Amino acid sequence: MGTVPTPPLRSPSGSVDVRPDSRTTAPPALLMSGLGVDYGTHRAVRDVDLTVPTGAVVAIIGPNGSGKSTLLSTISGLARPTRGRLEVLGLQPRNARRRVAHVLQTTVANEAVPLTVRETVKMGCYGRLGPFRPLRAADRAAIDEAVERMRIGDLLDRQLLELSGGQRQRAYVAQALAQRADVILLDEPITGLDLVTQETITEVIDAERSRGATVVLTTHDVGTAQLADLVVLMATRVVASGPPAEVLTPPHLATAYGGHVHMLDDGTVVLDEAHHHDHRHHDQL
Ligand SMILES: Nc1ncnc2c1ncn2[C@@H]1O[C@H](COP(=O)(O)OP(=O)(O)OP(=O)(O)O)[C@@H](O)[C@H]1O
Numbered sequence: 141m142g143t144v145p146t147p148p149l150r151s152p153s154g155s156v157d158v159r160p161d162s163r164t165t166a167p168p169a170l171l172m173s174g175l176g177v178d179y180g181t182h183r184a185v186r187d188v189d190l191t192v193p194t195g196a197v198v199a200i201i202g203p204n205g206s207g208k209s210t211l212l213s214t215i216s217g218l219a220r221p222t223r224g225r226l227e228v229l230g231l232q233p234r235n236a237r238r239r240v241a242h243v244l245q246t247t248v249a250n251e252a253v254p255l256t257v258r259e260t261v262k263m264g265c266y267g268r269l270g271p272f273r274p275l276r277a278a279d280r281a282a283i284d285e286a287v288e289r290m291r292i293g294d295l296l297d298r299q300l301l302e303l304s305g306g307q308r309q310r311a312y313v314a315q316a317l318a319q320r321a322d323v324i325l326l327d328e329p330i331t332g333l334d335l336v337t338q339e340t341i342t343e344v345i346d347a348e349r350s351r352g353a354t355v356v357l358t359t360h361d362v363g364t365a366q367l368a369d370l371v372v373l374m375a376t377r378v379v380a381s382g383p384p385a386e387v388l389t390p391p392h393l394a395t396a397y398g399g400h401v402h403m404l405d406d407g408t409v410v411l412d413e414a415h416h417h418d419h420r421h422h423d424q425l
Pocket residue numbers: 179182183184202203204205206207208209210211
């Protein structure tokens with residue numbers, strides 16, 4: 141996010157408690173224990189132990205292929221755990237599906253679906269109610285609000301196919317908002333968006349947390365991860381998890397990214413370009 145002057149995302153309590161709340165019987169939003177996910181013989185995710193309290197914003201960061209998207213897909217039920225335990229809102233992932241919204245990475249979203257933006261956003265309500273149930277006033281209000289928040293009112297009658305990548309991304313985020321899910325999964329929501337839209341997304345994430353939703357996003361950007369309550373640094377396994385300042389340290393980043401990482405006095409994380417083959421912006425890991 142780097143140059144975008146967005147306010148930090150804050151939890152209502154101002155702190156993050158990663159333990160389950162012993163004063164209530166409500167389950168944590170997410171509970172993972174010894175979680176592993178294989179694709180055939182390939183181990184995409186291993187040994188993940190993680191508890192995410194309700195209402196937290198969680199950023200998952202790590203190199204390409206480190207299992208970030210797989211973890212989101214396992215939470216939403218698109219991928220299945222091979223080992224260990226995963227509970228979503230205290231339920232098996234397949235039983236929590238209507239309460240979970242998953243915005244896929246734009247690059248992998250099915251761009252061939254012949255839908256208008258209006259239909260796409262409306263489908264968020266079907267995600268909540270079940271397919272083709274009649275929409276109620278509250279659903280229509282949620283659609284209108286999502287359209288306004290993602291500023292896509294002028295795109296409603298356009299086909300998804302004919303939109304730019306960033307416009308399509310906004311339509312999919314609006315669909316997730318219309319679902320009014322308890323857990324919102326956003327796969328690289330900031331990537332490929334202009335500065336105004338990046339700011340809109342961070343505002344929306346903050347608003348969803350205020351509503352009590354739990355938000356899990358993946359990112360390649362340390363600046364974005366620093367805005368979350370909880371950061372999970374992945375390299376197939378969890379290298380570190382906890383508050384951003386404890387996780388986004390040079391030693392942890394070096395472990396995840398294979399050395400050659402250092403942090404400037406202002407907190408900016410820099411890859412050593414001499415050793416790094418991916419010449420993106422210096423804080424885009
Ligand atoms: N459908 C699939 N079938 C087989 N292997 C897969 C599949 N999806 C992902 N993988 C593999 O699992 C590993 C983890 O992939 P994943 O997409 O979760 O990584 P990621 O951290 O999200 O990466 P990126 O930052 O590039 O988006 C990679 O080695 C990838 O090649």
